[in-house]
Amino acid sequence: MRRGLPSGQIAENSSRRGSGRECGRLCRIANVMSADHSVKTRAATTAIASNGCLIVLKVAAGIFTGSVGIISDAIHSLMDLVASVISLLSIRKADEPADASHRYGHEKLEDLSAGAQAILLLIGAAFVVYQAIRRLINGGAVESVGVGIAVVAVAAAVNLLISGYLQRTARATASEALQATAADLRTDALVSLGVLVALVIVKVTGVRWLDPAVGLVIGVAISSTGVRILNGVSRRLADETLPAEELKPLEDVVRSFVSDEVVSYHDLRARHVGSAHQVDLHLQFARGTTLERAHEISHQLQDAMSDKLPGTTVLIHLEPEDRVRADRFEEPLTNTRIAPDAHSQPAAAKPAARQQSR
Numbered sequence: 001m002r003r004g005l006p007s008g009q010i011a012e013n014s015s016r017r018g019s020g021r022e023c024g025r026l027c028r029i030a031n032v033m034s035a036d037h038s039v040k041t042r043a044a045t046t047a048i049a050s051n052g053c054l055i056v057l058k059v060a061a062g063i064f065t066g067s068v069g070i071i072s073d074a075i076h077s078l079m080d081l082v083a084s085v086i087s088l089l090s091i092r093k094a095d096e097p098a099d100a101s102h103r104y105g106h107e108k109l110e111d112l113s114a115g116a117q118a119i120l121l122l123i124g125a126a127f128v129v130y131q132a133i134r135r136l137i138n139g140g141a142v143e144s145v146g147v148g149i150a151v152v153a154v155a156a157a158v159n160l161l162i163s164g165y166l167q168r169t170a171r172a173t174a175s176e177a178l179q180a181t182a183a184d185l186r187t188d189a190l191v192s193l194g195v196l197v198a199l200v201i202v203k204v205t206g207v208r209w210l211d212p213a214v215g216l217v218i219g220v221a222i223s224s225t226g227v228r229i230l231n232g233v234s235r236r237l238a239d240e241t242l243p244a245e246e247l248k249p250l251e252d253v254v255r256s257f258v259s260d261e262v263v264s265y266h267d268l269r270a271r272h273v274g275s276a277h278q279v280d281l282h283l284q285f286a287r288g289t290t291l292e293r294a295h296e297i298s299h300q301l302q303d304a305m306s307d308k309l310p311g312t313t314v315l316i317h318l319e320p321e322d323r324v325r326a327d328r329f330e331e332p333l334t335n336t337r338i339a340p341d342a343h344s345q346p347a348a349a350k351p352a353a354r355q356q357s358r
Contacts, residue, residue, distance in 0.1 A: 039169055039172070039173055040091045040169065040173050040175050040177075040178055040275075041088065041091060041092065043165065043166050043169040043170075043178055044084060044087050044088035044091055044177075044178065044181065045088060046162065046165065046166075047080075047084040047087070047162060047166060047181050047185065048081065048084045048085060048088060050158055050159070050162045051077055051080050051081040051084055051185075052081060053158075054077050054155050054158060054159070055074060055077045055078055055081055057151050057154070057155065058070055058071075058073055058074035058077055058151060058152075058155060059071075059074045060151075061074075061147060061148050061151035061152070062074050062148075064143070064144055064147060064148075065142055065143050065144050065145065065147060065148040066142055066143050067142045067145075067148050067195070067199065067211055068131055068132055068135045068211050068212045068215040069152075069194070069195035069198050069199065069211050069212075069214045069215050069218065070148050070151070070152060070195060070199075071131065071215075072128040072131060072132065072191070072195075072215040072218050072219065073152065073155065073188070073191050073192055073195050073218070075124050075127055075128055076124055076128065076187070076188050076191055076218070076222055077155070077188055078124070079120045079121055079123070079124035079184070080181070080184045080185060080188055082120055083116070083117035083120055083121075083180070083181055083184050084181055084184075086113050086116050086117060086177075087113055087114075087117065087177040087178060087180070087181045089113075090109045090110050090112065090113030090177050091110065091113075091175065091177055091178075093106050093109050094106045094107050094108075094109040094110045094113075094177075094274050094275070104273070104278075105273070105274075105276070106274075107273040107274025107275065107276045108237065108273055108274055109274065110175060110176045110177040110274035110275055111176050111177075111233050111236050111237050111272075111274060112233075112237075113176075113177040113180070114176045114177050114179070114180035114229055114232075114233045115229075115230060115233040115234070115237070117177075117180045117181065117184060117229065118180065118226045118227070118229035118230035118233065119226070119230070120226075121184065121187075121222050121223070121225055121226030121229070122222075122223060122226040122227070122230075124222060125219045125220070125222035125223040125226060126219070126223075128215055128216075128218055128219035128222065129215075129216060129219035129220070129223075131212075131215060132212045132213070132215035132216035132218075132219060133212075133216065135211070135212035135215070136209060136212045136213065136216070139208065139209075142199070142202055142208070142211050145199050145202055145203040146203070148195075148199050149196060149199045149200060149203070152192050152195045152196045152199065153192075153196055155188075155189075155192045156189050156192035156193045156196060159185045159186070159188045159189035159192060160186075160189045162185055163182045163183075163185035163186040163188075163189060164182075166178050166181055166182035166185065167179070167182040167186070170182055173275055174272075174275040174276075174311065175274075175275045176232075176233065176236065176272075176274060176275065180229050180233075183225055183228075183229060184225070187221060187222060187225045190221065191218045191221065191222070194214050194217060194218060194221075195214060195218070197214075198210050198211055198213075198214035199211070236271075236272050239271045240271070240272075241269070241270060241271060242270040242271065242272065242277065246270070246277075246309060247270055249308050249309065250268070250270060250279060250305055250308060250309060250312075251268065253301070253304050253305050253308050254268065254281065254283075254301065254305070256304075257283075257297065257300075257301050257304075260286060261285055261286050261289050261293065261294075261297060262283060262284070262285060262286075262297060263284050263285065263286050263321045264284040264321070265281055265282060265283050265284060266281070266282050266284075267280075267281055267282045268280075268281040269281065275311065276311045276312070276313065277309055277311060277312040277313070278312070278313050278315075279305060279312055279313070279314045279315070280314070280315040280316070280317070281314075281315075281316060281317070282316075282317045282319050283297075283298060283301070283316050283317070283318060283319065284319045284320065284321050285297075285318065285319070285320060285321060286321055287320060287321055287322065291318075294318050295318070298316045298318065301314070301316065302314040302316065
């Protein structure tokens with residue numbers, strides 16, 4: 001304990017330092033989320049604008065030419081437009097801060113949005129397959145093929161550009177909703193390319209059945225994308241753990257804090273919640289470590305984990321070293337300490353820091 005200061009004053013100073021660190025950590029998370037929100041909103045708005053324009057072109061071309069392929073493509077774009085609107089609304093709501101009725105926040109709305117988009121894709125695919133089969137049975141001709149080729153070529157190029165932009169934004173912000181929208185547009189672009197090839201072949205050879213056959217293939221492709229998105233969303237909503245490439249760096253950060261004060265940890269859990277992450281673990285401290293010191297180290301660990309994986313909320317349960325329990329997810333731990341790595345210990349977790357805080 002520092003000389004010249006009463007114990008109450010030391011506790012007050014420690015509390016102020018802890019409050020300052022907590023405010024700083026929360027401010028960093030808030031700044032990251034605010035920047036991500038504007039980027040995601042801009043991307044979703046761009047997707048809505050492009051889809052709206054392409055739908056008008058495709059519907060007009062489909063009616064003018066009578067092509068099942070173009071009409072199928074237009075229906076797919078309509079599903080994309082609805083999905084983009086859902087994505088934008090979910091992003092705005094998901095990025096709202098926690099409130100009294102949603103104390104863990106609204107981030108899971110992004111996952112629900114992606115699930116809704118997947119269901120829309122499956123509905124659109126069913127309609128496309130139905131129209132293609134009906135045309136194969138009843139027959140029909142495609143008129144003004146050149147107009148259809150021009151419209152579909154433009155649509156494919158635009159969708160490839162927009163889907164690439166959304167994909168990059170989704171990766172940068174870890175947005176499941178934008179990831180689903182990018183997948184929708186990428187599938188739409190591939191659909192348009194398929195229709196384009198079919199129309200060129202129809203124009204050259206005059207084979208009428210090729211147009212509805214391509215429409216049938218399009219329906220199957222849309223269904224595959226919908227099932228894949230729905231599968232991914234279901235795993236996230238079921239709180240599947242983070243992939244190894246995201247979890248391993250977090251484990252390395254925790255192990256770097258093992259020292260004479262932090263003797264072990266267990267029950268490390270991590271999950272996706274929308275575009276954010278939630279992590280919790282049990283941290284075990286050496287006998288004699290004060291609660292204030294353990295609290296200080298825990299905040300330092302929270303900051304380090306948030307820096308390693310931005311947008312991460314960390315909850316740490318403090319335990320004494322003689323209360324070791326078996327890890328529920330790994331091999332059972334014993335009452336022996338984890339050997340600290342002197343080279344990886346952060347300065348704040350070393351015994352010297354404890355001496356300075358007294």
